[in-house]
Protein backbone atom coordinates (compact mmCIF):
# COMPACT_ATOMS: atom_id res chain seq x y z
CA UNK A 416 0.00 0.00 0.00
CA UNK A 417 1.33 3.43 -0.87
CA UNK A 418 1.57 6.27 1.63
CA UNK A 419 -0.95 8.17 -0.47
CA UNK A 420 -3.56 5.51 0.32
CA UNK A 421 -2.70 5.38 4.00
CA UNK A 422 -3.29 9.05 4.60
CA UNK A 423 -6.26 9.52 2.25
CA UNK A 424 -8.77 9.67 5.08
CA UNK A 425 -6.72 12.16 7.03
CA UNK A 426 -6.31 14.59 4.16
CA UNK A 427 -8.57 17.64 4.06
CA UNK A 428 -11.34 17.34 1.50
CA UNK A 429 -13.13 20.65 1.49
CA UNK A 430 -16.17 19.43 -0.44
CA UNK A 431 -16.81 16.55 1.96
CA UNK A 432 -16.12 18.74 4.97
CA UNK A 433 -18.65 21.28 3.72
CA UNK A 434 -21.36 18.62 3.44
CA UNK A 435 -21.05 17.79 7.12
CA UNK A 436 -20.57 21.40 8.24
CA UNK A 437 -23.70 22.42 6.32
CA UNK A 438 -25.66 19.74 8.15
CA UNK A 439 -24.31 20.96 11.47
CA UNK A 440 -25.16 24.56 10.62
CA UNK A 441 -28.71 23.51 9.70
CA UNK A 442 -29.17 21.52 12.91
CA UNK A 443 -27.80 24.27 15.15
CA UNK A 444 -30.02 26.88 13.48
CA UNK A 445 -33.30 24.98 14.01
CA UNK A 446 -35.53 27.16 16.16
CA UNK A 447 -37.36 24.11 17.40
CA UNK A 448 -35.92 20.72 16.51
CA UNK A 449 -38.59 18.10 15.77
CA UNK A 450 -39.11 15.60 18.58
CA UNK A 451 -38.75 12.75 16.08
CA UNK A 452 -40.04 9.28 16.84
CA UNK A 453 -39.46 5.71 17.82
CA UNK A 454 -37.41 3.36 15.68
CA UNK A 455 -38.08 -0.04 14.16
CA UNK A 456 -34.97 -2.11 14.64
CA UNK A 457 -35.40 -4.25 11.52
CA UNK A 458 -35.94 -1.24 9.29
CA UNK A 459 -32.98 0.62 10.77
CA UNK A 460 -30.68 -2.36 10.45
CA UNK A 461 -31.66 -2.61 6.78
CA UNK A 462 -30.83 1.05 6.30
CA UNK A 463 -27.25 0.60 7.52
CA UNK A 464 -26.68 -2.84 6.06
CA UNK A 465 -23.54 -3.09 3.95
CA UNK A 466 -22.65 0.54 4.58
CA UNK A 467 -19.23 -0.36 5.93
CA UNK A 468 -17.16 -2.17 3.33
CA UNK A 469 -13.54 -2.48 2.25
CA UNK A 470 -13.70 0.59 0.00
CA UNK A 471 -14.67 4.26 0.37
CA UNK A 472 -18.14 5.70 0.08
CA UNK A 473 -19.34 9.20 -0.62
CA UNK A 474 -19.76 11.40 2.46
CA UNK A 475 -23.15 12.62 1.31
CA UNK A 476 -24.46 9.10 0.81
CA UNK A 477 -23.58 8.10 4.37
CA UNK A 478 -24.78 11.38 5.86
CA UNK A 479 -28.10 10.93 4.07
CA UNK A 480 -28.58 7.57 5.74
CA UNK A 481 -28.06 9.27 9.08
CA UNK A 482 -30.15 12.36 8.34
CA UNK A 483 -33.03 10.61 6.56
CA UNK A 484 -33.35 7.45 8.61
CA UNK A 485 -31.31 7.28 11.80
CA UNK A 486 -31.67 10.78 13.20
CA UNK A 487 -35.46 10.60 12.97
CA UNK A 488 -35.48 7.79 15.49
CA UNK A 489 -33.23 9.57 17.95
CA UNK A 490 -35.60 11.59 20.10
CA UNK A 491 -34.47 15.19 20.39
CA UNK A 492 -33.42 15.68 23.99
CA UNK A 493 -33.03 19.38 23.17
CA UNK A 494 -36.59 19.92 21.99
CA UNK A 495 -38.54 22.40 24.13
CA UNK A 496 -41.35 19.84 23.95
CA UNK A 497 -39.32 17.14 25.66
CA UNK A 498 -40.58 16.67 29.23
CA UNK A 499 -39.44 13.08 29.79
CA UNK A 500 -36.66 11.67 31.96
CA UNK A 501 -34.27 14.64 32.27
CA UNK A 502 -34.16 16.50 28.96
CA UNK A 503 -31.33 18.72 27.72
CA UNK A 504 -31.03 22.24 26.38
CA UNK A 505 -27.44 23.06 25.50
CA UNK A 506 -26.80 26.70 24.66
CA UNK A 507 -25.69 27.54 21.15
CA UNK A 508 -22.29 28.70 22.44
CA UNK A 509 -21.80 25.39 24.26
CA UNK A 510 -22.79 23.31 21.25
CA UNK A 511 -20.51 25.26 18.95
CA UNK A 512 -17.55 25.01 21.29
CA UNK A 513 -18.18 21.29 21.67
CA UNK A 514 -17.28 21.12 17.99
CA UNK A 515 -14.03 22.94 18.71
CA UNK A 516 -13.21 20.36 21.37
CA UNK A 517 -13.79 17.65 18.77
CA UNK A 518 -12.11 19.42 15.87
CA UNK A 519 -8.93 20.01 17.85
CA UNK A 520 -8.99 16.58 19.53
CA UNK A 521 -8.79 18.32 22.88
CA UNK A 522 -7.99 15.99 25.71
CA UNK A 523 -7.76 17.15 29.27
CA UNK A 524 -5.64 14.68 31.21
CA UNK A 525 -2.87 16.66 32.74
CA UNK A 526 -1.14 19.99 33.18
CA UNK A 527 1.74 18.71 31.08
CA UNK A 528 -0.38 17.98 28.04
CA UNK A 529 -3.23 20.45 28.32
CA UNK A 530 -2.55 23.33 30.69
CA UNK A 531 -4.87 25.70 28.84
CA UNK A 532 -7.76 23.25 28.95
CA UNK A 533 -7.19 22.51 32.65
CA UNK A 534 -7.18 26.22 33.54
CA UNK A 535 -10.43 26.82 31.66
CA UNK A 536 -12.13 23.72 33.09
CA UNK A 537 -11.00 24.73 36.58
CA UNK A 538 -12.48 28.18 36.06
CA UNK A 539 -15.84 26.60 35.19
CA UNK A 540 -15.57 24.21 38.16
CA UNK A 541 -14.90 27.21 40.42
CA UNK A 542 -18.19 28.76 39.24
CA UNK A 543 -20.00 25.58 40.31
CA UNK A 544 -18.11 25.44 43.61
CA UNK A 545 -18.94 29.08 44.32
CA UNK A 546 -22.60 28.48 43.51
CA UNK A 547 -22.55 25.72 46.12
CA UNK A 548 -20.48 27.80 48.55
CA UNK A 549 -17.73 25.19 48.71
CA UNK A 550 -14.41 26.29 50.23
CA UNK A 551 -11.55 27.93 48.35
CA UNK A 552 -9.64 24.64 48.55
CA UNK A 553 -12.34 22.86 46.53
CA UNK A 554 -11.44 21.34 43.21
CA UNK A 555 -12.60 18.63 40.91
CA UNK A 556 -12.98 17.28 37.44
CA UNK A 557 -15.53 16.86 34.69
CA UNK A 558 -16.49 13.22 34.15
CA UNK A 559 -18.84 11.50 31.73
CA UNK A 560 -21.95 11.52 33.89
CA UNK A 561 -23.46 11.72 37.32
CA UNK A 562 -23.12 7.96 37.66
CA UNK A 563 -19.37 8.13 37.04
CA UNK A 564 -19.14 11.07 39.44
CA UNK A 565 -21.02 9.31 42.23
CA UNK A 566 -18.83 6.22 41.83
CA UNK A 567 -15.59 8.17 41.88
CA UNK A 568 -16.64 10.34 44.84
CA UNK A 569 -17.76 7.38 46.91
CA UNK A 570 -14.56 5.50 46.04
CA UNK A 571 -12.64 8.23 47.83
CA UNK A 572 -14.96 7.97 50.83
CA UNK A 573 -14.44 4.22 50.99
CA UNK A 574 -10.68 4.23 50.61
CA UNK A 575 -10.18 6.92 53.25
CA UNK A 576 -12.35 4.93 55.64
CA UNK A 577 -10.38 1.77 54.87
CA UNK A 578 -7.11 3.53 55.52
CA UNK A 579 -8.33 4.88 58.83
CA UNK A 580 -9.62 1.45 59.84
CA UNK A 581 -6.43 -0.28 58.81
CA UNK A 582 -4.34 1.98 61.01
CA UNK A 583 -6.82 1.51 63.88
CA UNK A 584 -6.84 -2.25 63.42
CA UNK A 585 -10.58 -2.21 62.69
CA UNK A 586 -12.38 -4.31 60.09
CA UNK A 587 -12.46 -3.01 56.52
CA UNK A 588 -15.30 -5.35 55.59
CA UNK A 589 -19.05 -4.78 55.58
CA UNK A 590 -18.82 -0.99 55.50
CA UNK A 591 -22.07 0.90 55.09
CA UNK A 592 -23.29 4.15 53.55
CA UNK A 593 -26.42 6.01 54.67
CA UNK A 594 -28.74 6.71 51.72
CA UNK A 595 -32.39 7.67 51.44
CA UNK A 596 -35.00 5.50 49.74
CA UNK A 597 -35.11 8.12 46.96
CA UNK A 598 -31.39 8.08 46.09
CA UNK A 599 -30.64 7.72 42.38
CA UNK A 600 -30.15 4.21 40.98
CA UNK A 601 -26.51 5.04 40.27
CA UNK A 602 -25.83 5.24 44.02
CA UNK A 603 -26.93 1.63 44.53
CA UNK A 604 -24.86 0.67 41.51
CA UNK A 605 -21.78 2.49 42.87
CA UNK A 606 -22.16 0.90 46.31
CA UNK A 607 -22.39 -2.49 44.65
CA UNK A 608 -19.18 -1.94 42.68
CA UNK A 609 -17.42 -0.60 45.77
CA UNK A 610 -18.65 -3.53 47.88
CA UNK A 611 -20.36 -1.17 50.30
CA UNK A 612 -23.77 -1.81 51.82
CA UNK A 613 -26.60 0.68 52.04
CA UNK A 614 -28.20 1.77 55.27
CA UNK A 615 -31.47 2.88 53.70
CA UNK A 616 -33.40 5.66 55.41
CA UNK A 617 -37.13 5.38 54.67
CA UNK A 618 -38.56 8.83 53.91
CA UNK A 619 -42.06 9.92 54.84
CA UNK A 620 -42.70 11.97 51.72
CA UNK A 621 -39.64 11.50 49.55
CA UNK A 622 -37.43 14.03 51.33
CA UNK A 623 -34.66 12.92 53.64
CA UNK A 624 -35.53 14.98 56.72
CA UNK A 625 -33.73 15.37 60.01
CA UNK A 626 -36.46 13.33 61.71
CA UNK A 627 -36.36 10.53 59.12
CA UNK A 628 -32.61 10.34 59.47
CA UNK A 629 -32.63 10.39 63.27
CA UNK A 630 -35.30 7.70 63.44
CA UNK A 631 -33.40 5.41 61.07
CA UNK A 632 -30.10 5.89 62.90
CA UNK A 633 -31.75 5.32 66.30
CA UNK A 634 -32.95 1.90 65.11
CA UNK A 635 -29.40 0.72 64.43
CA UNK A 636 -27.52 -1.24 67.06
CA UNK A 637 -24.21 0.10 65.77
CA UNK A 638 -23.05 2.81 63.40
CA UNK A 639 -19.39 1.89 63.70
CA UNK A 640 -19.46 0.34 60.21
CA UNK A 641 -20.90 3.46 58.53
CA UNK A 642 -18.41 5.50 56.47
CA UNK A 643 -20.50 8.00 54.52
CA UNK A 644 -23.87 9.59 53.97
CA UNK A 645 -25.34 10.47 50.57
CA UNK A 646 -27.95 13.19 50.21
CA UNK A 647 -29.73 14.13 47.02
CA UNK A 648 -30.19 17.74 45.97
CA UNK A 649 -32.99 17.29 43.47
CA UNK A 650 -34.23 13.73 43.22
CA UNK A 651 -34.58 12.61 39.64
CA UNK A 652 -38.12 11.33 39.99
CA UNK A 653 -39.66 14.23 41.87
CA UNK A 654 -37.11 17.05 42.15
CA UNK A 655 -36.92 16.88 45.94
CA UNK A 656 -34.00 18.44 47.82
CA UNK A 657 -33.04 16.52 50.96
CA UNK A 658 -32.32 18.27 54.25
CA UNK A 659 -28.66 18.74 53.38
CA UNK A 660 -27.83 20.49 56.67
CA UNK A 661 -29.20 17.51 58.60
CA UNK A 662 -27.09 15.14 56.53
CA UNK A 663 -24.03 17.37 57.01
CA UNK A 664 -24.64 17.45 60.78
CA UNK A 665 -24.85 13.65 60.92
CA UNK A 666 -21.66 13.34 58.88
CA UNK A 667 -19.86 15.77 61.17
CA UNK A 668 -21.10 14.14 64.36
CA UNK A 669 -20.03 10.65 63.25
CA UNK A 670 -16.97 11.46 61.17
CA UNK A 671 -18.59 10.28 57.92
CA UNK A 672 -17.88 11.43 54.39
CA UNK A 673 -20.69 13.69 53.11
CA UNK A 674 -21.55 13.19 49.44
CA UNK A 675 -24.21 15.28 47.69
CA UNK A 676 -25.77 14.04 44.47
CA UNK A 677 -26.98 17.21 42.75
CA UNK A 678 -26.72 15.73 39.25
CA UNK A 679 -30.08 17.10 38.17
CA UNK A 680 -30.83 19.78 40.77
CA UNK A 681 -27.44 21.48 41.14
CA UNK A 682 -28.16 24.19 38.59
CA UNK A 683 -30.90 25.52 40.87
CA UNK A 684 -28.07 26.78 43.08
CA UNK A 685 -28.15 29.70 40.64
CA UNK A 686 -31.85 30.29 41.14
CA UNK A 687 -33.07 33.45 42.80
CA UNK A 688 -36.13 31.52 43.99
CA UNK A 689 -35.06 28.20 45.51
CA UNK A 690 -31.44 28.65 46.57
CA UNK A 691 -32.31 28.38 50.29
CA UNK A 692 -33.39 24.75 49.85
CA UNK A 693 -29.73 23.86 49.31
CA UNK A 694 -28.44 25.10 52.66
CA UNK A 695 -25.78 22.65 53.83
CA UNK A 696 -24.45 21.72 50.38
CA UNK A 697 -21.40 23.90 51.09
CA UNK A 698 -20.33 21.32 53.70
CA UNK A 699 -20.10 18.44 51.19
CA UNK A 700 -16.88 16.44 50.99
CA UNK A 701 -17.86 15.56 47.44
CA UNK A 702 -20.59 16.86 45.20
CA UNK A 703 -21.82 15.92 41.75
CA UNK A 704 -23.78 18.09 39.35
CA UNK A 705 -24.41 17.43 35.67
CA UNK A 706 -23.80 20.30 33.26
CA UNK A 707 -25.40 18.10 30.58
CA UNK A 708 -28.67 18.40 32.46
CA UNK A 709 -29.76 21.80 33.78
CA UNK A 710 -26.49 23.68 33.24
CA UNK A 711 -27.24 23.74 29.49
CA UNK A 712 -24.09 21.96 28.28
CA UNK A 713 -23.98 19.17 25.70
CA UNK A 714 -23.50 15.49 26.56
CA UNK A 715 -21.53 14.10 28.19
CA UNK A 716 -20.54 16.28 31.08
CA UNK A 717 -20.82 15.91 34.84
CA UNK A 718 -18.86 17.88 37.41
CA UNK A 719 -17.38 16.08 40.41
CA UNK A 720 -16.20 18.47 43.12
CA UNK A 721 -14.26 17.72 46.28
CA UNK A 722 -13.78 19.98 49.30
CA UNK A 723 -10.23 18.61 49.36
CA UNK A 724 -9.21 17.28 45.94
CA UNK A 725 -5.87 16.04 47.31
CA UNK A 726 -7.75 13.21 49.02
CA UNK A 727 -9.17 12.20 45.64
CA UNK A 728 -5.74 12.36 44.07
CA UNK A 729 -4.41 9.92 46.67
CA UNK A 730 -7.14 7.44 45.74
CA UNK A 731 -7.49 7.85 41.98
CA UNK A 732 -3.98 8.51 40.68
CA UNK A 733 -2.95 5.70 38.37
CA UNK A 734 0.61 4.56 38.74
CA UNK A 735 2.54 3.40 35.73
CA UNK A 736 6.15 3.98 34.76
CA UNK A 737 5.14 5.92 31.65
CA UNK A 738 2.84 8.13 33.73
CA UNK A 739 5.47 9.30 36.24
CA UNK A 740 6.31 12.23 33.99
CA UNK A 741 2.78 13.59 34.50
CA UNK A 742 3.08 14.12 38.20
CA UNK A 743 4.41 17.60 38.84
CA UNK A 744 4.01 20.01 41.76
CA UNK A 745 1.46 19.00 44.35
CA UNK A 746 -0.80 21.98 43.78
CA UNK A 747 -1.20 21.22 40.10
CA UNK A 748 -3.83 18.54 40.30
CA UNK A 749 -4.22 16.64 37.06
CA UNK A 750 -7.87 16.13 36.09
CA UNK A 751 -7.15 12.51 35.28
CA UNK A 752 -6.08 11.91 38.90
CA UNK A 753 -9.38 12.97 40.44
CA UNK A 754 -11.75 10.23 39.20
CA UNK A 755 -11.80 6.78 37.68
CA UNK A 756 -10.50 7.50 34.18
CA UNK A 757 -7.27 8.43 32.46
CA UNK A 758 -7.67 9.73 28.92
CA UNK A 759 -10.47 12.24 28.98
CA UNK A 760 -12.18 14.61 26.61
CA UNK A 761 -11.88 18.22 27.79
CA UNK A 762 -15.63 18.05 28.22
CA UNK A 763 -15.84 21.00 30.57
CA UNK A 764 -14.82 23.45 27.86
CA UNK A 765 -18.21 23.85 26.18
CA UNK A 766 -19.66 24.85 29.58
CA UNK A 767 -16.72 27.17 30.22
CA UNK A 768 -17.12 28.86 26.84
CA UNK A 769 -20.86 29.30 27.27
CA UNK A 770 -20.58 30.63 30.83
CA UNK A 771 -18.10 33.24 29.62
CA UNK A 772 -20.05 34.17 26.50
CA UNK A 773 -23.49 34.33 28.13
CA UNK A 774 -22.72 35.43 31.68
CA UNK A 775 -24.16 33.98 34.87
CA UNK A 776 -27.28 36.15 34.90
CA UNK A 777 -28.51 34.47 31.73
CA UNK A 778 -28.10 31.11 33.47
CA UNK A 779 -30.01 32.33 36.52
CA UNK A 780 -32.83 33.57 34.28
CA UNK A 781 -32.97 30.30 32.34
CA UNK A 782 -33.09 28.17 35.50
CA UNK A 783 -35.77 30.38 37.03
CA UNK A 784 -37.79 30.25 33.81
CA UNK A 785 -38.07 26.47 34.22
CA UNK A 786 -39.10 26.89 37.86
CA UNK A 787 -41.74 29.46 36.87
CA UNK A 788 -43.09 27.10 34.24
CA UNK A 789 -43.26 24.35 36.84
CA UNK A 790 -45.38 26.61 39.08
CA UNK A 791 -47.58 27.41 36.10
CA UNK A 792 -48.16 23.73 35.35
CA UNK A 793 -48.75 22.94 39.03
CA UNK A 794 -51.30 25.72 39.31
CA UNK A 795 -53.19 24.44 36.28
CA UNK A 796 -53.16 20.89 37.68
CA UNK A 797 -54.46 22.18 41.03
CA UNK A 798 -57.45 23.69 39.28
CA UNK A 799 -58.22 20.73 37.05
CA UNK A 800 -61.15 18.49 38.02
CA UNK A 801 -59.44 15.38 36.62
CA UNK A 802 -55.84 16.00 37.68
CA UNK A 803 -54.15 16.14 41.05
CA UNK A 804 -50.64 17.00 42.18
CA UNK A 805 -48.93 14.05 43.80
CA UNK A 806 -46.67 16.41 45.70
CA UNK A 807 -45.85 20.12 45.67
CA UNK A 808 -42.99 20.55 43.18
CA UNK A 809 -39.71 21.87 44.64
CA UNK A 810 -37.60 22.39 41.53
CA UNK A 811 -38.77 21.69 37.97
CA UNK A 812 -40.41 18.27 38.12
CA UNK A 813 -44.19 17.87 38.37
CA UNK A 814 -45.71 14.56 39.44
CA UNK A 815 -49.46 14.29 38.97
CA UNK A 816 -52.23 11.74 38.81
CA UNK A 817 -54.99 11.64 36.20
CA UNK A 818 -58.00 10.25 38.02
CA UNK A 819 -59.12 6.91 36.66
CA UNK A 820 -56.01 6.23 34.60
CA UNK A 821 -53.95 3.06 34.62
CA UNK A 822 -50.40 2.63 33.31
CA UNK A 823 -51.88 1.69 29.91
CA UNK A 824 -53.75 4.99 29.74
CA UNK A 825 -50.59 6.96 30.49
CA UNK A 826 -48.74 4.95 27.83
CA UNK A 827 -51.43 5.60 25.23
CA UNK A 828 -51.32 9.29 26.07
CA UNK A 829 -47.56 9.30 25.78
CA UNK A 830 -47.59 7.56 22.38
CA UNK A 831 -50.25 9.88 21.02
CA UNK A 832 -48.43 13.06 22.04
CA UNK A 833 -45.24 11.80 20.42
CA UNK A 834 -47.02 10.75 17.24
CA UNK A 835 -48.57 14.21 17.01
CA UNK A 836 -45.18 15.77 17.85
CA UNK A 837 -46.85 17.69 20.67
CA UNK A 838 -44.56 16.45 23.43
CA UNK A 839 -42.42 13.63 24.71
CA UNK A 840 -43.70 12.56 28.12
CA UNK A 841 -43.15 9.40 30.16
CA UNK A 842 -45.05 8.06 33.12
CA UNK A 843 -43.38 7.32 36.42
CA UNK A 844 -44.36 5.86 39.77
CA UNK A 845 -44.80 7.31 43.24
CA UNK A 846 -45.06 4.98 46.24
CA UNK A 847 -46.15 2.16 43.93
CA UNK A 848 -48.75 4.22 42.09
CA UNK A 849 -48.41 4.96 38.37
CA UNK A 850 -48.31 8.73 37.88
CA UNK A 851 -47.69 11.30 35.18
CA UNK A 852 -44.41 13.20 35.23
CA UNK A 853 -43.30 16.38 33.51
CA UNK A 854 -39.81 17.85 33.71
CA UNK A 855 -39.20 21.45 32.68
CA UNK A 856 -35.73 22.55 31.71
CA UNK A 857 -35.69 24.14 28.26
CA UNK A 858 -35.95 27.95 28.29
CA UNK A 859 -37.74 27.71 24.93
CA UNK A 860 -40.69 25.83 26.43
CA UNK A 861 -43.76 28.09 26.37
CA UNK A 862 -46.92 28.12 28.47
CA UNK A 863 -48.79 27.27 25.26
CA UNK A 864 -46.74 24.07 24.93
CA UNK A 865 -47.54 23.17 28.53
CA UNK A 866 -51.23 23.96 27.93
CA UNK A 867 -51.26 21.59 24.97
CA UNK A 868 -49.92 18.78 27.13
CA UNK A 869 -52.29 19.41 30.06
CA UNK A 870 -55.31 19.89 27.78
CA UNK A 871 -54.62 16.48 26.27
CA UNK A 872 -55.19 14.93 29.71
CA UNK A 873 -58.80 16.00 30.08
Ligand SMILES: *Cc1c(COP(=O)(O)O)cnc(C)c1O
Pocket residue numbers: 501559560561562563599601647649650651676677678679680705717
Ligand atom coordinates in the same frame (compact mmCIF):
# COMPACT_ATOMS: atom_id res chain seq x y z
C1 LIG B 1 -29.20 11.92 36.23
C2 LIG B 1 -28.85 11.63 37.62
C3 LIG B 1 -27.78 10.79 37.95
C4 LIG B 1 -27.01 10.06 36.90
O1 LIG B 1 -26.36 10.93 36.06
P1 LIG B 1 -25.88 10.45 34.62
O2 LIG B 1 -25.28 11.69 34.07
O3 LIG B 1 -27.13 10.02 33.90
O4 LIG B 1 -24.95 9.33 34.80
C5 LIG B 1 -27.46 10.62 39.27
N1 LIG B 1 -28.15 11.22 40.24
C6 LIG B 1 -29.19 12.04 39.98
C7 LIG B 1 -29.91 12.70 41.11
C8 LIG B 1 -29.58 12.26 38.65
O5 LIG B 1 -30.61 13.07 38.39
